Amino acid sequence: MPLTNDWPSPSGYLLCFKPCNLLTATGVRIRARKGAVKAQAKHEPTVFRDQLLKHVASAPPGDYDALYERLVQAGVTLEMLKYADEMFDVLIIGGLLQPGGDLLQDGAPICTFALVLQPGDKEVREGVEAINKLSRRYKYLQKPLEERALPKLFQYGHKWPADQRDKLCHATGLMIAMGLVTPAALNVMTKEHLIKDDVSATMLARIFKSFLGEQTMDQLATALRKGGVRDLVPFFVPSKRTPAAMQDWFKDKGVPAVAEWWAKRQSVAARELLIATVKEHAEAEEGTDAIVAAIKAWQTAHPGALVEPADALVSAVWQALMSSVDWASARPDQIDALALREITKYAPVLEPFCSTAKTQVGLINVVQVHCYEDTRLMKAFPQILKVLYNLDCVSDKAIIYWHQKGAKPQGKQHFLKATEALVKFLQEQESEDEDE
Structure with missing residues (x-):
């Protein structure tokens, strides 16, 4: 193709290109150096603390309603969720807690509303109520308070002055009573x-005392169970982990209701263990001596357990022995014979533990209630009583006393009538012995 003069000149190319704007970084995130990010993050908690203290400082001293209002205002601008731990540090102990349990000393003022710095229980309560209202408003604060803030403070409890530790425990007891946190934080x-x-035992007793000032012992027991605190023994030094020592501790610390509750709970646990032990030996068809030895070993391991009421021990042993019997395999017309055979076999197990009149009358009542509840055995009651009498588990005086004024209300008239002949025989025999 021949060249013509219409071909654009080089300068024409240059004129065709118009100036254009350069790309900018608008909307593009520029990554900072890792060292700069770490340095900034290191100072963020102190920045949050300083801003929080400015809000709190504007509240008149001792005015907890104003404190709550300032905290609500702070929640609009401050990242309370991100810095919840730091916020609770400020509101509970007055400043930021460092690893090791010391307050950060960087010249920042101490929060005058801090719970552990209040002059008395009244002011601590008002402070807790302000925190409670704040946490109800910003519900995301409850979880970090229970799972991080309080456990972190508790683990340094041994380093705190006794009065501040006492106020922390008082505040915690109130928080649990209000439903703000659960006892899970105590673990x-x-x-x-x-x-x-x-230290732990003292703090625990103080928390319980504050809770019981607001709620009942039953409610405390429920709260402990729901919070996963199922055993109080680990809070005590090894030398004070016996039931008696723990009961004395709680009584001395002004919470007798806890001492009584713990005693009952230990008694129930010990009773269940005894029943399981005796039943296991009986089902294994071990001899009388082995079962008696197991019961005495249990008594040694649980001093003071099942001492009161008088029939507590024999009641547990009787229940264990009867539960080891295979009643289901017997026909209705065989029940009486099976009962008498088994009781004859196991009476020597009961005899060593029926040494007093009270325990003997108690055993008769245990058998009475058992026969009342298991109606298949109601007719066999007089014969069972004879077996226990012949094998020295109960005396004639115990049977006569039971018949005259010691019987339980369950089926009372039926059992009294059914044993009239036996009682009459024993009374006549007693009269003959006196004449001789």
Whole structure:
């Protein structure tokens, strides 16, 4: 193709290109250096603390309603969820807690509304109520309070002055009573360094005392169960882990209701263990001596358990022995014979533990109630009583006393009538012995 003059000149190319705008970084995130990010993050908690303290400082001293209002205002601008731990540090102990349990000393003022710095229980309560209202408003604060803030404070409890530790425990008891937190936060106090010198046991008793000032013992027991605190033994030093020592501790600390509740709970647990032990030996068809030895070993391991009422021990042993019998395999017309055979076999197990008149009358009542509840055995009651009498588990005086004024209300008239002949025989025999 021949060249023509219409071909554009080089300068024409340059004129065709118009100036265009350069790309900008608008909307593009520029990554900072890792060192700069870490340095900034290191100072963020102190920045949050300083801003929080400015809000709190504007509230008049001692005015907890104003404190709550300032905290609500702070929640609009501050990242309370991100810095919940730091916020609770400020509101509970007055400043930021460092690893090791010391307050950060960087010249920042101490929060005058801090719970542990209040002059009395009244002010602590008002502070807790302000925190409670704040946490109800911002519900995301409850979880970090229970799962991080309180456990972190408790684990350094041994380093705190006794009065501040006492106020922290008082506040915690109120928080649990209000439903703000559960006792799950207390589990951290089973650590060895807190158990030492009775720190954990003292804190636990103080928390319970504050709770019981608001709620009942039954409600405390329920709260402990729901919070996963199922055993109080790990809060005590090894030398004070016996039931008696723990009961004395709670009584001395002004919470007798806890002492009574713990005694009952230990008694129930010990009774269940005894029943399981005796039943296991009986089902294995071990001899009388082996079963009696197992019961005595249990008594040694649980001193003071099932002492009151008088029939507590024989009641548990009777229940265990009867539950080991295979009643289901017997026909209705065989029940009486089976009952008498088994009771004859196991009466020597009961005899060593029926040494007093009270325990003997108690055993008769245990058998009475058992026969009343298991109607298949109601007709066999007089014969069962004869077996127990012949094998020295109960005396004639115990049977006569039971018949005259010691019987339980369950089926009372039926059992009294059914044993009239036996009682009459024993009374006549007693009269003959007196004449001789």
